[in-house]
Amino acid sequence: MNAITKVIGIITTSLLVLTSTLNAQNTYMTEAGVRVTSDSKDVKACKKPRDGFYDRYLHKEKMPLPYDYVHEKDVFWEKRIWREVDTREKMNHVFISPHGPLITTILDAAKGGDITLYSTWDDQFTQALTQAEIQGLMSSSDTISIYDPITFRDSIVVVNNDMNWEDIQKYRIKEVWFFDEETSTLGVRILGIAPIINRYSDNGDLMNSGPMFWAYYPELRKTFAQTETFNPMNDGARLSWDDIFEARLFSSYVIKESNIQDRRIKDYAKNGVNALLESERIQSEIFNFEHDLWSY
Structure with missing residues (x-):
């Protein structure tokens, strides 16, 4: 034993x-x-450690503040404005923050099926893009010639290039300014946002720039409200994209107002200084309209 x-x-x-x-x-x-x-x-x-000393989840439960109902009979004046946000301006650096640029937020929502993107054929949200077309916007393909030292021959290879968000230096905003008789206030509602991308040649030279797509802003508001952005004043109280757009925490300039010939400012103000002055005139005209309604 x-x-x-x-x-x-x-x-x-x-x-x-x-x-x-x-x-x-x-x-x-x-x-x-x-x-x-x-x-x-x-x-x-194992579970990824959190980057902080407490869990941040409140922003994921945040919902956008709904707009006040506006009846058609209460709107006796309105004007459509197209403006551009230049991300190279200091006030607009949040749009290209490496921690979460705006274009990434929009494309992630589109890939997840939360929003619909529309073609740039017009800015009236008439032609929706398919998922395949959205994927095509996020990458491009180039053909390059590679020399083989063994066979002494050149072969053509197709290379896929992912979109560089740094190529997007501007955003175009379509909005409506209106005066509400019910509340006697001047209001503004953003209708759409379009990122402006720079297009380069094979040699790296800038060819042109233009909108990638149009996104319907009211459909974006829930995603924007639940996405944090950088707050330079307080890391503990970060802003959302909905806060930035609704509070107008960005710098921009007018490029077009609704007109009978559908012209942009650059079509009749050839000089850059004159175009900037025309942009300021249009913006001042809107605010002066509200002031002229009152008598003291």
């Missing part, structure tokens, strides 16, 4: 040593300090 007990003890000890060795081989630490267990079928990582 003693001999049998010793044999069982030796076998048990050997199994424990073998199990410990296998566990030591299958478990290792990554450079980031995360314990990873490797398996022949898959690799499972």
Whole structure:
């Protein structure tokens, strides 16, 4: 019996040593300090540590503040305005923040099916883009010639290039300014947003720039309300994209007002200074209209 007990003890000890060795081989630490267990079928990582000392989730439950109802009979004046936001201006740097540029928020919502993107054929949201067309906007393909030193021949290779969000330096906004008789206030409602992308030649020279697509702003508001942006004054109270657009926390200039010939400012104000002055005149005309309605 003693001999049998010793044999069982030796076998048990050997199994424990073998199990410990296998566990030591299958478990290792990554450079980031995360314990990873490797398996022949898959690799499972532990939960990612949070970047902070508390969980941030309130912004994911936030909903946009609904607009007040406006009846058609209460709107006795309105004007459509197209303006552009230049992200190179200091006030607009949040649009190109590497932590979450605006274009990424819009495209992620489109890929997830939360919003619909529309063609730039017009700015009236008439032709919706398919998922295949959206994927085509996010990447481009180039053909390059590669020389093979073994066969002494050139071969043509197709290379796919992902869109660089840094090529988007402007955003076009379509909005409506109106005066509401019910509340006796001048209001504004954004209708659409279009990113303006720079297009380059094979040599890296700037060819032109134009809108990628149109996104319907009222449909975007829920996504914007639940997406945080950088707040330079307080990291604990970050703004949402809905806050930025509704509070007009951006700098912009007018490029077009509704007119009978559908002309943009640059079509009749050829000089850059004259175009800027015309933009200021249109903006001042809107605010002066409200002031002229009152008598003191």
